[in-house]
Amino acid sequence: MSDQLYFGKVAFIGFGLIGASMAAAMKQAQICGEITAVLRTQKSCETALRLKLCDSATLDPRAAVKGADLVVLALPVASTEAVLTILRGYLKTGVILTDVGSTKVSVIEAAKAALGDLPAGFVPGHPIAGSEQSGPSAADKDLYRGKSVILTPLESTGAHELDLVTRLWEACGAIVTHMQPERHDQVLAATSHLPHLLAFNLVEQLASSNDNLEHFRFAAGGFRDFTRIAASDPVMWRDIFFSNKPALLDAISDFEHHLERLKLAIVKSDSDSVLGVFTRARAARRHFDHMLKQNAYTQQLRDNPMSQEFVCAPAGSGGAQVSGSIKVPGDKSISHRSIMFGSLATGTTKVSGFLGGEDALATLQAFRDLGVTIEGPDQGEVVIHGVGLRGLKAPAGELYMGNSGTSMRLLSGIMAAQTFDTVLTGDVSLSKRPMERVAKPLRAMGAKLQTTGERGTAPISITAVKNLTGAHYEMPVASAQVKSCALLAGLFAQGKTSVTEPEVTRDHTERMLRGFGVEVISEKLGEHATKVTITPPDKLIACDIAVPSDISSATFFMVAAAIAGSGSITLEAVGMNPTRTGVIDILKLMGAKLELSHEREEGGEPVADVTVHASKLINIDIPEHLVPLAIDEFPAIFIAASCAEGTMRLTGAAELRVKESDRIQVMADGLTTLGVECTVHHDGLTIQGRGGERAVFGGGRIECHHDHRIAMSFAVASLRSTESIVIEGTETVATSFPNFVELANQVGLQITAREV
Ligand code: S3P
Numbered sequence: 001m002s003d004q005l006y007f008g009k010v011a012f013i014g015f016g017l018i019g020a021s022m023a024a025a026m027k028q029a030q031i032c033g034e035i036t037a038v039l040r041t042q043k044s045c046e047t048a049l050r051l052k053l054c055d056s057a058t059l060d061p062r063a064a065v066k067g068a069d070l071v072v073l074a075l076p077v078a079s080t081e082a083v084l085t086i087l088r089g090y091l092k093t094g095v096i097l098t099d100v101g102s103t104k105v106s107v108i109e110a111a112k113a114a115l116g117d118l119p120a121g122f123v124p125g126h127p128i129a130g131s132e133q134s135g136p137s138a139a140d141k142d143l144y145r146g147k148s149v150i151l152t153p154l155e156s157t158g159a160h161e162l163d164l165v166t167r168l169w170e171a172c173g174a175i176v177t178h179m180q181p182e183r184h185d186q187v188l189a190a191t192s193h194l195p196h197l198l199a200f201n202l203v204e205q206l207a208s209s210n211d212n213l214e215h216f217r218f219a220a221g222g223f224r225d226f227t228r229i230a231a232s233d234p235v236m237w238r239d240i241f242f243s244n245k246p247a248l249l250d251a252i253s254d255f256e257h258h259l260e261r262l263k264l265a266i267v268k269s270d271s272d273s274v275l276g277v278f279t280r281a282r283a284a285r286r287h288f289d290h291m292l293k294q295n296a297y298t299q300q301l302r303d304n305p306m307s308q309e310f311v312c313a314p315a316g317s318g319g320a321q322v323s324g325s326i327k328v329p330g331d332k333s334i335s336h337r338s339i340m341f342g343s344l345a346t347g348t349t350k351v352s353g354f355l356g357g358e359d360a361l362a363t364l365q366a367f368r369d370l371g372v373t374i375e376g377p378d379q380g381e382v383v384i385h386g387v388g389l390r391g392l393k394a395p396a397g398e399l400y401m402g403n404s405g406t407s408m409r410l411l412s413g414i415m416a417a418q419t420f421d422t423v424l425t426g427d428v429s430l431s432k433r434p435m436e437r438v439a440k441p442l443r444a445m446g447a448k449l450q451t452t453g454e455r456g457t458a459p460i461s462i463t464a465v466k467n468l469t470g471a472h473y474e475m476p477v478a479s480a481q482v483k484s485c486a487l488l489a490g491l492f493a494q495g496k497t498s499v500t501e502p503e504v505t506r507d508h509t510e511r512m513l514r515g516f517g518v519e520v521i522s523e524k525l526g527e528h529a530t531k532v533t534i535t536p537p538d539k540l541i542a543c544d545i546a547v548p549s550d551i552s553s554a555t556f557f558m559v560a561a562a563i564a565g566s567g568s569i570t571l572e573a574v575g576m577n578p579t580r581t582g583v584i585d586i587l588k589l590m591g592a593k594l595e596l597s598h599e600r601e602e603g604g605e606p607v608a609d610v611t612v613h614a615s616k617l618i619n620i621d622i623p624e625h626l627v628p629l630a631i632d633e634f635p636a637i638f639i640a641a642s643c644a645e646g647t648m649r650l651t652g653a654a655e656l657r658v659k660e661s662d663r664i665q666v667m668a669d670g671l672t673t674l675g676v677e678c679t680v681h682h683d684g685l686t687i688q689g690r691g692g693e694r695a696v697f698g699g700g701r702i703e704c705h706h707d708h709r710i711a712m713s714f715a716v717a718s719l720r721s722t723e724s725i726v727i728e729g730t731e732t733v734a735t736s737f738p739n740f741v742e743l744a745n746q747v748g749l750q751i752t753a754r755e756v
Pocket residue numbers: 332333334406478479480481482484505506631632655
């Protein structure tokens with residue numbers, strides 16, 4: 001077998017949009033010689049030749065396949081048997097025979113009926129691409145670029161032949177998946193055939209009513225969007241529906257069942273049920289968008305019109321004034337954990353203050369995919385109907401974690417103990433972050449999991465095991481995610497599991513598990529290290545969770561108030577868990593005028609109102625033990641340090657390099673663009689503060705590498721800039737702080753978010 005992919009002669013039986021586009025893509029990829037097309041009329045032969053889509057065109061399929069190395073059936077699925085019967089005995093030995101039909105079982109049956117024994121070169125396929133236009137004149141050489149093609153090889157299919165067809169489609173720009181034919185038909189019945197049927201049916205319903213003219217005149221976006229595909233070829237779709245009858249009928253019955261349930265809920269004005277369906281559907285739809293892009297917030301958005309940037313107006317000559325009292329959204333770490341533990345609990349868990357940001361929603365969607373019923377989020381309220389410690393079900397596909405490291409690392413611990421396999425995937429940024437750090441302790445407990453590539457990144461493939469065994473793990477890095485992952489696996493293990501952390505990290509897992517009735521013991525070892533031990537429980541007992549405001553989100557406003565020319569900001573009900581308050585200690589050490597009031601406890605977590613006044617800041621050497629306690633706050637602290645007098649030195653913070661971006665390098669690059677002097681070290685940063693000057697920053701364009709915290713930090717810098725600061729790639733702000741711009745503008749910043 002030569003490595004060169006080349007088909008000397010190719011015959012297309014049928015040459016509509018799909019076949020002609022494939023021919024054009026193959027020509028462009030230079031993987032074929034002569035292309036012959038079989039069409040139904042002399043006129044269409046002339047059109048195909050005139051458009052130079054093929055080298056010869058004929059009405060005679062037998063003549064076309066003579067000497068062909070590759071034959072592509074690109075005709076209505078219902079014609080497969082008749083055409084292959086005509087071609088029997090005319091196909092060259094060793095020919096590759098493939099098709100592009102929308103159903104697979106019926107095509108395979110037709111091929112068997114026509115040809116008897118199927119040749120090794122028969123590779124059924126289905127490109128998931130097209131448009132409501134038809135005919136060769138609609139051909140598009142880029143139609144398959146980035147689209148999925150499903151191949152459904154049979155036992156008779158040769159490995160070499162399958163490889164050739166796979167590479168053929170990849171050369172056309174497609175992403176190829178192999179699947180069982182029956183599975184293909186079920187999946188397509190639900191995702192393509194049923195929606196087409198519904199679109200045809202809805203248009204028919206409106207068109208056949210007496211006042212149809214009026215209906216169409218006023219049918220706006222919803223109707224148009226929903227029924228675009230009803231403009232597709234009726235004959236083709238009739239054939240598809242008939243040839244995929246059993247799977248389509250199942251999908252229709254399922255649809256009727258769901259529609260009936262929704263109808264009943266509307267009859268009874270059952271608001272909970274209706275909202276439950278709609279909110280779940282909305283969340284699933286957004287998740288699905290991200291999943292399709294496989295890079296929800298990064299690459300795709302960079303060259304996609306939906307990418308966003310912030311334009312931040314500079315402060316006036318007197319320095320900006322900020323003022324106001326605001327409540328920032330719920331804590332991200334606690335929101336993730338509320339979904340995870342609520343799902344594993346026995347009983348119903350009610351969560352309030354839940355963060356409706358993309359990251360926590362990725363966790364929420366993952367547990368829905370694992371069979372948990374979760375209502376909401378509706379204005380921060382989520383109701384989780386726990387399935388019990390052993391009640392998760394195998395998901396239908398991969399679990400997609402978007403941009404969220406917490407989802408992926410904590411879920412690894414839970415998934416490693418299940419009796420089914422799972423694959424955890426994420427977007428481009430998450431797929432670069434280290435995952436061996438969680439794989440190691442899990443393997444020590446007997447888990448079977450595989451990270452990807454030399455650097456041990458996502459996707460993570462987890463294989464079912466019978467049992468995990470409790471173990472002790474000494475963590476080399478201070479990471480709450482690694483600690484939590486091991487403790488969560490420990491929930492399912494035989495015997496106790498313990499973890500030692502070299503520095504104190506956030507303890508939300510320990511606190512919340514105790515709230516769910518689990519025995520978790522934390523012991524101090526020396527000055528900073530802690531050992532945490534979990535005893536596997538029989539069950540988690542559902543409870544209510546009030547999520548406090550996220551101190552990490554509040555930080556942007558603490559820094560804004562501290563560096564502003566005048567004024568003060570109060571942040572209400574901010575989480576004050578002592579493992580998270582490093583930023584308060586650091587800002588106070590820098591001389592920030594910061595007060596806590598109304599200190600209280602809500603739902604097992606301490607909270608307080610935080611007021612910060614415009615302050616004269618002095619730089620410090622950041623104490624290393626505070627680094628894990630302020631790990632997410634450094635981008636904003638660097639902005640404060642730029643506005644302080646003297647030199648800030650940060651060391652022992654190498655972890656910042658493996659966050660959503662390399663936060664040391666990316667912040668240094670941005671600060672340099674804005675005229676602040678800084679020096680990058682392997683584990684930290686030195687910043688020469690410019691606190692003596694009113695205007696600390698110049699203007700410029702900042703690339704935040706789609707890192708939410710970098711984006712928000714540089715927006716805050718505009719309070720001390722002379723020119724506008726434009727921050728590119730800010731769409732990820734929605735992962736943790738969806739209403740950031742609104743609140744920032746409310747207290748005195750001037751940020752315009754625009755889609756680019
Ligand atoms: C988190 C832990 C921290 C933090 C992240 C959230 C958590 O990560 O940076 O944003 O919820 O456990 P590490 O544990 O990797 O330091």
